[in-house]
Amino acid sequence: MTTVPRLTRRLTRQESLALLGSASMGRVVFTHHALPAIRPVNHVLDEDTIIIRSHLGAAIVGHTDQAQGAVVAYEADDIDPVSHLGWSVVVTGTARLVRDPGVLERYKDVLRPWVDGEMDHVVSITPDLVTGVRLVAGEPGP
Amino acid sequence: MTTVPRLTRRLTRQESLALLGSASMGRVVFTHHALPAIRPVNHVLDEDTIIIRSHLGAAIVGHTDQAQGAVVAYEADDIDPVSHLGWSVVVTGTARLVRDPGVLERYKDVLRPWVDGEMDHVVSITPDLVTGVRLVAGEPGP
Numbered sequence: 001m002t003t004v005p006r007l008t009r010r011l012t013r014q015e016s017l018a019l020l021g022s023a024s025m026g027r028v029v030f031t032h033h034a035l036p037a038i039r040p041v042n043h044v045l046d047e048d049t050i051i052i053r054s055h056l057g058a059a060i061v062g063h064t065d066q067a068q069g070a071v072v073a074y075e076a077d078d079i080d081p082v083s084h085l086g087w088s089v090v091v092t093g094t095a096r097l098v099r100d101p102g103v104l105e106r107y108k109d110v111l112r113p114w115v116d117g118e119m120d121h122v123v124s125i126t127p128d129l130v131t132g133v134r135l136v137a138g139e140p141g142p
Numbered sequence: 143m144t145t146v147p148r149l150t151r152r153l154t155r156q157e158s159l160a161l162l163g164s165a166s167m168g169r170v171v172f173t174h175h176a177l178p179a180i181r182p183v184n185h186v187l188d189e190d191t192i193i194i195r196s197h198l199g200a201a202i203v204g205h206t207d208q209a210q211g212a213v214v215a216y217e218a219d220d221i222d223p224v225s226h227l228g229w230s231v232v233v234t235g236t237a238r239l240v241r242d243p244g245v246l247e248r249y250k251d252v253l254r255p256w257v258d259g260e261m262d263h264v265v266s267i268t269p270d271l272v273t274g275v276r277l278v279a280g281e282p283g284p
Binding site (some may be wrong): 035 | 147165166167169171173177178179180182186203213214215216219221223226230232234245254
């Protein structure tokens with residue numbers, strides 16, 4: 001395990017979204033039965049909108065009004081477990097079920113479900129707050 | 143991108159905690175300013191208790207009574223971004239700041255902070271609900 005702490009460099013919104021788009025998976029964070037919940041999913045970016053597919057779609061958007069949507073977080077990272085170098089991006093945004101049949105068809109084509117089984121939903125997450133950090137090597141202490 | 147969906151195999155609590163213990167990092171999920179929040183951190187397991195170190199310790203446990211603690215989720219995974227084979231473990235549990243000086247000293251010794259800077263806290267998460275899945279290869283469809 002490294003004992004030299006890493007330095008954090010804040011990324012811009014644009015840099016963060018570019019890194020998110022370079023990854024194929026992340027984790028969606030939502031509230032389920034009043035408890036914090038998290039699931040790994042794969043994603044694509046459509047402009048700046050995060051598109052995920054999950055059989056938990058209905059739970060992710062909750063019992064909210066479809067127009068209003070539900071506030072969720074979405075995180076992706078690529079941090080080396082040994083060197084601790086890498087990046088992490090956290091988006092806070094609004095999740096809505098995608099219902100338009102044409103749009104749905106297009107997304108289902110580019111976003112294959114990982115796992116067998118239950119019927120799934122396509123969920124769009126419109127980013128409000130985007131934060132990202134890159135962990136870079138610091139100087140060894142004295 | 144693979145087009146053969148993976149099969150999910152549910153893991154037992156014991157299998158899940160063993161996988162969590164085999165990983166050095168995960169993501170803590172908490173509520174911050176009434177919004178879902180998530181941060182990657184490194185961890186160690188002390189028996190079944192997850193120990194993390196973060197300068198966000200105070201935010202993670204929130205304004206709750208120390209004895210009562212705050213409900214958080216903790217997730218670790220190791221999923222291959224291409225083959226989509228791997229595992230994911232999600233723990234829902236109670237987070238508390240570790241304050242006992244002796245215990246604190248011991249944890250700070252085994253759990254080095256990743257990043258430079260701000261003063262950090264040691265947080266213990268006592269698992270209540272532990273779920274885990276392993277993604278295994280399915281048979282190609284017809």
